[in-house]
Amino acid sequence: MEVEIISAKKIVNEIFIEFNKSISFVFFVGAFVSRKEPTNIPMANELKDAILNSILNANKKVRDRINEVIDIRSVSFKKRFEKVPLEQIMNDLIKLSNYFPAQLLSFIAQSKPNQNHFVLAYLLEKEFVKIITTNFDEFIEQCLTQKKPIDLYKPHGTISKNKTLVIKISDVGKQLINPYVKNKMKNYLQDSTVLFLGYSGRDIDLRPIIEGIRFRKIYWIIRPRRRGEKKSELKNELDYLNFLENKNYQTRFLSVDADLLLKNIGIKLGLLPQKRVNSKIESNWERCLDNTLKDISKMQQLSFLARVFRACDQWTIVKIISNKLLKQFPQTKTFQFLLWNSEANYFLGKYKIASVLARNVLSSSNNDSLIKAQSYNILGNIASRSTSANKRKWAPIYYKKVITNLNGNSDDELLTMANSFLSMGIYYKNIGKYKEANNEFKKGIKIAKKVGALFEISKMEEARGIVSRWQVREMLSQKGMDKSLSYYNKGVKYYEKASNLAYSLGAMTEYGRILSNYANLEMEYSDINFHLIKAKSYVERAILAEKSSSNNQHEIVKRIGQKAKILQIERRWKDALYQWKNIKNSLIDVSQIGVCYREMAQCYYMTGNIPLSKKYINRSLNVLSSGLEKNDSLFIKEHIYNNSLKQILNSKYLKLI
Numbered sequence: 001m002e003v004e005i006i007s008a009k010k011i012v013n014e015i016f017i018e019f020n021k022s023i024s025f026v027f028f029v030g031a032f033v034s035r036k037e038p039t040n041i042p043m044a045n046e047l048k049d050a051i052l053n054s055i056l057n058a059n060k061k062v063r064d065r066i067n068e069v070i071d072i073r074s075v076s077f078k079k080r081f082e083k084v085p086l087e088q089i090m091n092d093l094i095k096l097s098n099y100f101p102a103q104l105l106s107f108i109a110q111s112k113p114n115q116n117h118f119v120l121a122y123l124l125e126k127e128f129v130k131i132i133t134t135n136f137d138e139f140i141e142q143c144l145t146q147k148k149p150i151d152l153y154k155p156h157g158t159i160s161k162n163k164t165l166v167i168k169i170s171d172v173g174k175q176l177i178n179p180y181v182k183n184k185m186k187n188y189l190q191d192s193t194v195l196f197l198g199y200s201g202r203d204i205d206l207r208p209i210i211e212g213i214r215f216r217k218i219y220w221i222i223r224p225r226r227r228g229e230k231k232s233e234l235k236n237e238l239d240y241l242n243f244l245e246n247k248n249y250q251t252r253f254l255s256v257d258a259d260l261l262l263k264n265i266g267i268k269l270g271l272l273p274q275k276r277v278n279s280k281i282e283s284n285w286e287r288c289l290d291n292t293l294k295d296i297s298k299m300q301q302l303s304f305l306a307r308v309f310r311a312c313d314q315w316t317i318v319k320i321i322s323n324k325l326l327k328q329f330p331q332t333k334t335f336q337f338l339l340w341n342s343e344a345n346y347f348l349g350k351y352k353i354a355s356v357l358a359r360n361v362l363s364s365s366n367n368d369s370l371i372k373a374q375s376y377n378i379l380g381n382i383a384s385r386s387t388s389a390n391k392r393k394w395a396p397i398y399y400k401k402v403i404t405n406l407n408g409n410s411d412d413e414l415l416t417m418a419n420s421f422l423s424m425g426i427y428y429k430n431i432g433k434y435k436e437a438n439n440e441f442k443k444g445i446k447i448a449k450k451v452g453a454l455f456e457i458s459k460m461e462e463a464r465g466i467v468s469r470w471q472v473r474e475m476l477s478q479k480g481m482d483k484s485l486s487y488y489n490k491g492v493k494y495y496e497k498a499s500n501l502a503y504s505l506g507a508m509t510e511y512g513r514i515l516s517n518y519a520n521l522e523m524e525y526s527d528i529n530f531h532l533i534k535a536k537s538y539v540e541r542a543i544l545a546e547k548s549s550s551n552n553q554h555e556i557v558k559r560i561g562q563k564a565k566i567l568q569i570e571r572r573w574k575d576a577l578y579q580w581k582n583i584k585n586s587l588i589d590v591s592q593i594g595v596c597y598r599e600m601a602q603c604y605y606m607t608g609n610i611p612l613s614k615k616y617i618n619r620s621l622n623v624l625s626s627g628l629e630k631n632d633s634l635f636i637k638e639h640i641y642n643n644s645l646k647q648i649l650n651s652k653y654l655k656l657i
Contacts, residue, residue, distance in 0.1 A: 003222055003253045008260040011219070012268055015195065019128055022216065024192035027123065029133040030199025032223070033116040036259050040285055041108060041137060044086040050286055051089055052081070052308060054293045055301045062302065062324060066309075069316050080312040083507050085204075091168035092307040096300045099292075101159075101167045105136065106292055107285035108159055113139035116259060119266040124150050129195075132188055134203060136165060153188055155181055155206060166205065173452015175205035182209050189213045196220040198258040204454060204504045211244075218244065218251040221258055299329050306340055319344035335361050335371050342378055351382045358382075373405040373416050377423065384427050392427075399424040411451045418448040418456045425463055434467050441467075454501055455510075461498035462514050465491045469521040476524060484524075491521045512545035516559055519566075526569045539563045557583045561592075564599065577603035594624035598633045605640050613640050 019025055034041040042050065056063040056072070063072075070077055093104055102109070121143035123129045130151035133140065136159040140152065155175070157164030166175055175181055185206070193216050201207060201220075244251050293301075302325050309317040322340040329337075342357035358375040380398030383391050402420035406413045421444030428437035441460045448456040468491030475484035495518040502511040515538045522535035543559045564579035580600045587593045597620035605613035617640055620633045 003255050005224075005255045008256050008264045011254055011256055011261065012264040015219070015265070016268060018193050018217070022193040024130065024188075024216075025128065026130045026132060026188055026192045026194045027120065028189075028194055028196045028199055029120065029131060029135065030197065031135060032198025032258050033120070033262070034114070034135055034137055034139060035198075036114040036116055038112050039114040039117070039137075039139060041111060041135075042285060045082065047289075048081070048084070048086050048089055050289055051093070051293070054286075054290050055296075055304060058294065059298070059301060059305070062305065062321065065320055066317050069320070070314060077312070077314075080314070081308075083505075083509070084308065084311045085172070085505070087166075087168055087172050088311060089308065092304055093296075094168065096304050096307075097296045100162050101136075101165050102162060104292060105159060107288035108137050110288055111137070111139075111285070113143050115266065116262045118143045119262045119269070119271065121145075122269060122271060123265070124152060127151075130188055130192075132185070134199065134206070136167075151188075153184060155185065156203075171452065172203075172205045173449070173454050175452075181205070185209045186213060189215065191216050193217045194219070197261070202504075202506060204501075207504050208500075215247075215249045215251075217249060220244070220251065220253050221261060222253050222255050224255050224257055299325065302328075303336075310340070310343070313347070315344040315347040319348070335364060335368060339371055339374055339378075342375070346378055346381060351385065354378060355382050369405050369407075370410075370413055370416060373402045373413070373420075376401040376405065377416065377420055380420070380423055380427075384423070384430075395427050396424060399427070408447070408450075414447050414451040415453050415456070418444045418451070418453055418460075420444075421447065422456060422460050422463065425460070429463065429467050429470070432470075434471055437467050438464060454505055455507065458498045458501035458505070458507070458510065458514075461494045461501070462517060465494035465498060465514075465521065466517055468494060469517070469524060472521065472524045488521065488524070492518075495521065508545045512542040512559065515539070515542035515545065516562060519562060523566065523569070526566075532566060532569060536563065536566050539566065557586045558592075561596070561599075568599070568603065571606075573603045573606040577607070590623055590625075594620045594633065597623060598636060601633075601640065602636055605636075610640070 031041070031043055035043060052072075056066070066072065090101065090104065093099070094101065097104070117139040120131060121140050124131050124140065125144055125146060125148075130153075131140065132153045132155065134156045135154070136157060138158055138160060144150065154164075156166040159165070166172055186209070189210070190213055196218065198221070201210070296304075302321055306318055306321040306325070309315075309321065318340055322337045322344060325337040326334065326341070338357055338361050342354045342361070345351075345357065346354035355378075358378045361375045362372060376398045380395045380402070383393075383398060384395035386392050399420045403417055406417055408414050408417060421440045425437045425440035425444065428434075428440060441464050444460050445457055448454075448460070468487045471487040472484045472491065475481075475487060495514060499511060499514045499518065502508075502514055519535040519538035519542065522531040522538065525531035526535070539559055539562050543556060543563070546556045546559060560579055560583050564576045564583075567573075567576035567579065577600060580596055580603065584593075584596055584600070587596055597616045601613045601616035601620060604610075604616060617633060617637045621637065624633055
């Protein structure tokens with residue numbers, strides 16, 4: 001994607017020429033236009049950080065205990081926290097505090113319009129442009145001088161009308177299937193020249209709509225690179241706009257400061273000096289937010305922290321907070337705190353403790369059907385992971401109890417039901433009942449759409465892709481090529497849906513994993529070069545996604561191992577060996593170390609280095625204690641030892657390498 005560096009004056013001149021050419025010119029305005037003083041409305045990540053820090057600072061003992069486990073200021077935690085949408089944070093705050101969104105965002109009402117809003121209001125009033133804005137604030141409206149109909153559309157609502165706000169994660173999901181929003185956006189944008197200004201393009205609900213629009217022309221304003229900022233940091237933001245490339249209309253990505261652009265438009269229009277704003281007047285939004293959050297009770301604050309760290313997969317911290325809640329508030333909502341503790345122990349691999357805690361919830365006098373259902377879900381997950389076949393049989397029984405305990409009367413109930421169908425589908429997938437698995441996933445997706453549970457939809461689409469891949473393998477083993485292609489096409493469709501959702505959500509770790517599974521599907525046809533090239537491309541993208549997200553070394557190592565396997569299929573033995581050597585010292589799991597040694601042995605063997613191939617195959621067997629992996633290593637050892645002398649003497653073979 002090519003980004004043009006251009007002066008604000010030059011692009012403003014082009015915009016004014018377009019005003020005359022275009023029948024319809026639309027400004028699509030994002031959060032950055034309200035960042036300028038004296039408005040000072042924070043960006044999404046700034047607001048998220050401020051909310052978390054405010055509540056942590058109000059609970060210093062808990063904050064200090066958390067810092068003993070993980071440095072909240074560390075890059076690794078920040079990357080985990082980044083993947084939690086602001087809408088999820090607001091969802092939890094609203095639910096726990098019973099505040100209206102306008103109360104939580106009261107700093108907006110205390111702020112004032114800036115120069116950008118005056119310019120935009122003038123353009124709107126004089127009918128130069130139509131405006132779409134994702135901002136809740138009403139600063140553009142405050143700058144209007146005439147009472148007449150205007151072409152201003154706010155798909156995420158307006159702060160004075162609580163019911164219109166798209167501020168919770170469930171609101172965002174529901175927008176995806178709202179035909180009114182799609183039709184309204186289409187009416188504004190179809191065949192129009194559009195200037196995207198101060199907008200990132202990351203809105204999950206609007207991005208698919210924008211992608212499907214046929215524009216006349218697009219000017220997308222990209223913020224200039226900040227001083228000291230790495231190219232890779234800005235590249236991560238630009239990657240979100242790749243969906244606009246290779247379209248039938250002209251798209252230009254322009255590196256210009258949005259404030260400077262609007263200032264130059266204002267100068268060009270000859271706006272009166274009194275319409276400029278005194279930039280020394282500032283709103284202290286952080287102090288206002290602190291005062292609002294201080295009114296939330298200690299129990300609500302700690303419960304909020306538990307929810308945030310659950311979303312970040314920080315289960316040790318969830319356990320610490322839930323123990324604190326149980327100790328400090330023994331008479332209130334004990335069952336919820338017990339459930340969080342059970343959930344934390346489950347994800348920390350302490351299944352016996354998790355099971356005991358979940359059963360304690362079920363055997364109590366608790367009448368909350370949702371908490372009971374979630375306890376059954378944990379017991380089902382524990383049963384499905386058991387090494388005992390008899391215990392595993394209990395998993396679907398527990399999952400069915402989740403469904404029978406709930407009526408779907410709330411978003412939380414629907415979400416729990418969706419997760420239960422997901423778990424049930426995975427259980428059936430693992431025992432080879434593919435038809436039943438797909439049926440469960442379909443039910444889960446249908447319910448998840450009602451509540452706007454986008455992560456869950458992505459997971460279930462990915463799981464359907466995995467089922468399709470296993471069905472492809474099954475058909476290929478039976479030489480049913482035509483049937484296998486049918487399952488392959490379904491798998492492609494499911495992985496495309498899953499990866500698009502994960503990418504839109506900014507969940508790059510999940511996106512990397514989905515691409516990796518997509519590559520596995522392509523590798524089922526590894527004897528066809530076209531599929532092998534696609535597999536390699538998906539693995540490369542998966543590695544980049546993992547590195548740009550949490551930089552989880554364990555996951556990156558798995559992807560590099562996958563890449564090495566593809567290189568081996570291509571008979572690029574030296575390249576594959578180089579990849580295996582790179583990850584050898586990063587592996588922790590014993591079976592993975594054994595497999596790595598085995599693959600290195602095979603690479604050495606195929607490049608004619610018999611002594612090292614023998615050395616590493618023996619190491620592999622020493623590490624692998626039993627199972628299929630050890631049998632594979634034994635097979636390769638037998639092959640190496642039986643053929644090594646013959647190979648060394650066979651110069652023709654060496655020439656082929």
